[in-house]
Amino acid sequence: MIIPIFVTTIFKSMLLSILAGLFVAVGLIFIGKFIKNKWAAVSLTALPLGLFIYFLNYIPQIASGEIIYQKISWIPSFGVDLSFQLDGLSLLFSLMITGVGTLVFAYTSAYLKGHEYLDRFYAYLSMFMAAMLGLVLSDNLISLFVFWELTSISSFYLIGFNNTSEASRKSALTALGITGIGGLFLLAGALLLGSITDSYSIAEMLQNKDFLLQHEFYILAVIFIFGAAFTKSAQFPFHFWLPGAMKAPTPVSTYLHSATMVKAGIYLLLRFSPILGSTEFWNTTLILVGAVTMLYSAFHLLFRTDLKGILAYSTIAALGILVFLIGLGTQEAIIAALVFIVVHALYKASLFLITGIIDHETGTRDITKLAGLRKVLMPVAIAGFIAALISGGVPPSIGFVGKDLIYEATLGMPTNAILLTVIAIVTNILLFYAGFVAGVKPFTGKLPETYEKVHLPSWLMWFPPLLMVSAGMVFGIFPQLLESAFVGPATSSLVNDSEGFHLKLWHGFNTILGLSAITLVVGLLLYFILKPTHRLENFINKLEVISPKSILFFLTNGFEDFSKGWTNFFQNGYLRHYIATIVGFLVVALAFIIFSNFDLSLDVSSFSELTTYEIAIAIMMIGAVIFTVFTNSRLAAVASMGVVGFAFCLLFLFYSAPDLAMTQFSVDTLTVILFVLVLYRLPKYLHLSKNVLRLEHGILSLAFGSLITILVLKVLQEDQNSEITNFYAENSYLLAKGKNVVNVILVDFRGVDTLVEISVLIVAALGVFSLLKLRLKTRDKK
Amino acid sequence: MKTIILRTASDFLLPVLLLFSLFILLRGHYLPGGGFIGGLVAAIAFVLDAFANGLKNTKTLLKIHPGFLMPVGLSLAFVSAVTPLFFDLPLMTGLWASEPIPVIGNLGSALFFDTGVYLVVIGASLTIIFTISEAA
Numbered sequence: 001m002i003i004p005i006f007v008t009t010i011f012k013s014m015l016l017s018i019l020a021g022l023f024v025a026v027g028l029i030f031i032g033k034f035i036k037n038k039w040a041a042v043s044l045t046a047l048p049l050g051l052f053i054y055f056l057n058y059i060p061q062i063a064s065g066e067i068i069y070q071k072i073s074w075i076p077s078f079g080v081d082l083s084f085q086l087d088g089l090s091l092l093f094s095l096m097i098t099g100v101g102t103l104v105f106a107y108t109s110a111y112l113k114g115h116e117y118l119d120r121f122y123a124y125l126s127m128f129m130a131a132m133l134g135l136v137l138s139d140n141l142i143s144l145f146v147f148w149e150l151t152s153i154s155s156f157y158l159i160g161f162n163n164t165s166e167a168s169r170k171s172a173l174t175a176l177g178i179t180g181i182g183g184l185f186l187l188a189g190a191l192l193l194g195s196i197t198d199s200y201s202i203a204e205m206l207q208n209k210d211f212l213l214q215h216e217f218y219i220l221a222v223i224f225i226f227g228a229a230f231t232k233s234a235q236f237p238f239h240f241w242l243p244g245a246m247k248a249p250t251p252v253s254t255y256l257h258s259a260t261m262v263k264a265g266i267y268l269l270l271r272f273s274p275i276l277g278s279t280e281f282w283n284t285t286l287i288l289v290g291a292v293t294m295l296y297s298a299f300h301l302l303f304r305t306d307l308k309g310i311l312a313y314s315t316i317a318a319l320g321i322l323v324f325l326i327g328l329g330t331q332e333a334i335i336a337a338l339v340f341i342v343v344h345a346l347y348k349a350s351l352f353l354i355t356g357i358i359d360h361e362t363g364t365r366d367i368t369k370l371a372g373l374r375k376v377l378m379p380v381a382i383a384g385f386i387a388a389l390i391s392g393g394v395p396p397s398i399g400f401v402g403k404d405l406i407y408e409a410t411l412g413m414p415t416n417a418i419l420l421t422v423i424a425i426v427t428n429i430l431l432f433y434a435g436f437v438a439g440v441k442p443f444t445g446k447l448p449e450t451y452e453k454v455h456l457p458s459w460l461m462w463f464p465p466l467l468m469v470s471a472g473m474v475f476g477i478f479p480q481l482l483e484s485a486f487v488g489p490a491t492s493s494l495v496n497d498s499e500g501f502h503l504k505l506w507h508g509f510n511t512i513l514g515l516s517a518i519t520l521v522v523g524l525l526l527y528f529i530l531k532p533t534h535r536l537e538n539f540i541n542k543l544e545v546i547s548p549k550s551i552l553f554f555l556t557n558g559f560e561d562f563s564k565g566w567t568n569f570f571q572n573g574y575l576r577h578y579i580a581t582i583v584g585f586l587v588v589a590l591a592f593i594i595f596s597n598f599d600l601s602l603d604v605s606s607f608s609e610l611t612t613y614e615i616a617i618a619i620m621m622i623g624a625v626i627f628t629v630f631t632n633s634r635l636a637a638v639a640s641m642g643v644v645g646f647a648f649c650l651l652f653l654f655y656s657a658p659d660l661a662m663t664q665f666s667v668d669t670l671t672v673i674l675f676v677l678v679l680y681r682l683p684k685y686l687h688l689s690k691n692v693l694r695l696e697h698g699i700l701s702l703a704f705g706s707l708i709t710i711l712v713l714k715v716l717q718e719d720q721n722s723e724i725t726n727f728y729a730e731n732s733y734l735l736a737k738g739k740n741v742v743n744v745i746l747v748d749f750r751g752v753d754t755l756v757e758i759s760v761l762i763v764a765a766l767g768v769f770s771l772l773k774l775r776l777k778t779r780d781k782k
Numbered sequence: 783m784k785t786i787i788l789r790t791a792s793d794f795l796l797p798v799l800l801l802f803s804l805f806i807l808l809r810g811h812y813l814p815g816g817g818f819i820g821g822l823v824a825a826i827a828f829v830l831d832a833f834a835n836g837l838k839n840t841k842t843l844l845k846i847h848p849g850f851l852m853p854v855g856l857s858l859a860f861v862s863a864v865t866p867l868f869f870d871l872p873l874m875t876g877l878w879a880s881e882p883i884p885v886i887g888n889l890g891s892a893l894f895f896d897t898g899v900y901l902v903v904i905g906a907s908l909t910i911i912f913t914i915s916e917a918a
Contacts, residue, residue, distance in 0.1 A: 658814040659819070662814065662819045666825075677911065737811070738811040738812065740813055743810045743896075744811070746818070747810075747816070747899070751892075758855070761903065762902060765849070765905070768909070768914065769849065769913050772913045772916075
């Protein structure tokens, strides 16, 4: 038996950890209505929590340098397998996905309490988590692509969750469009890399690294991978979908658009940097794109007044820093990137959750209106303050360690060290500002009267951010914890020699400490001097006309108009027009093929002689056709077409194809009946179509008929390959115990075809049924 | 079209045609015929009856909506297609009973498959025709 073996393989594998989310998503369709109850919703948190613990268990194994590899054959003939690899990098991401997932699941149960579509929301979240885990665990590029697309799709559903709002729907579509283009890039890259190295396994590509770097298509492959990573991770000029994605409920922004999904591009770059990295092209492009992205969005956040907008732009800036660091490519830079991924997830997710609480309780995210909330939301204020410290890189938080590593990486570059460091410092100053605006500003100052009645929400909402920022502090004081469990193993899977490097909080007095001090002081000054106002926001909105977003929308609108015109021209709603278009196209195509190498020589002597029957049938058919064309009654036209059909049946019979004849006979009968049923109720021909149109259609029909005749005659000319016919004739009784070859082909040799055909038949019947019945019902209502 | 001749004739024709369609279905493996043609013949039998006696009478005669035959037939065909998988054989492998059965002859999974096709064809064509004639 096949099934038990299959089942046991699944249970042993990581596949189950991925499928778990999908199972829950499907299960929610059936049990969804029961989770409206709050505690039932909280119990769903068991899914990410269980997976988090499952992955925690792997830490000792992975830390000791082991790599867990599992493979299930999927489509072996194409080299596509479900192969999963758990190494340091995958583990780091898996823990982030499930860890943040746990907190977001818990948070959602309170944030969307009693929401009509809470079950849907959880289903999308579970689906997303499954896809994201699949993405970071896949070793096969094709399966990685499948999961990559699945994250885009679940993100689409989640951004458009408030589907009654037009802005939400539009943002969802933009995000899907941009990340979808990236997905196509990834597929192209996967196919190209697969054809170069003859394998879709990332581990095997690493073995062929030297060959890949020399290959003529290396640059193209890198461009494809970049295209995928830059769109997913919102790099300039594709960044604009991310601020739009903030239309999603806050848990989604936290989870997808800050902590995990947007890091998928970073993951891809990290995964491929040992394979494709360390070339001039790779490094320069990444540094350039990363630097532009981080500066552009860091400056942009100065002009925002919406808390989520500020956080969105600071997320883009952080993603820019990560791309920039991967571009630097040195060991220090990679370590800095890995630490920063964790740091960013911790503080940014917390800030988003805090923003969600503020929005939930006060009903606004406008930073110019919010102040003094510490009096009513104390635990949230504490979490916000610590998050701002981590974000700003204030010691002893983990943010400080992360920022130091970035400066160390830029200072360590052999060329342009000063320029790179300045870029990093400027971005960090602005991120410091963003963290304080989002985490501190709403809680300080005098509480406006309108917010005096605000009360603290359920602990399920304020505890998750507090937990995350506490972890940020603990990691900062004991960086060894972070290093041995997460960053160390991840580094060793990316860099050959990671020995001799340790995370430290205190490096002594040196240049880097000085730079950190500058960052803190300037950042703090900026925070106190610059107050976000609507005037600044309006100013930047005027420049929106030349932004990549507007240019892209201009292009897509143009394309839409063009498609509309194109469609209206070819599909104008008249059946005769459709048929004329189809036949016309066929005529042109057939004529091109037939006349491009025309050598028709007929050997008339090989034809069998005409019999009286055949002549009689031919006359009958011609007569019926002429009658059809010139009659003034629809029913008569249909009936005479039926005559043509029955004449064909006779021809089939004369040439000993009784099966065909019988089928043709029954089908023709039914067709005529159908026509009669429909036409019976219509009035008589009121007026014929115009003569010009009739002439046009007549010429088209004659051309089509003659071309088909030529085609059939040409087929006679070809050598007939009788191998297949002989195979069926010889084997139908031996293999399938049938003497009627036609039927044996239908039910045995090509049985799957038949199965699909009858399914199509059912779809057609259901289509007719639902179309007409629905129409009947609406008519009944009137 | 309620002529006495057609009505009387159709009362006799319906059972005969149905029997004939079954006959075509069963002989299909050795002689011209099969589930597809059989299904069409059966459908024509019912349509003829509907013409003679009116759609309502045919529907009462059928008892169930013809649409229900579609899932039944499809499941039958599908089950007979996947059954070989449980015997470790490729999809759609023909399975045959070792001893011939009286009247029917050699019994094989192909017959079940063909019966599925037969039911789907009846169900689909009758659904289409009945729906259209009700709507028109």
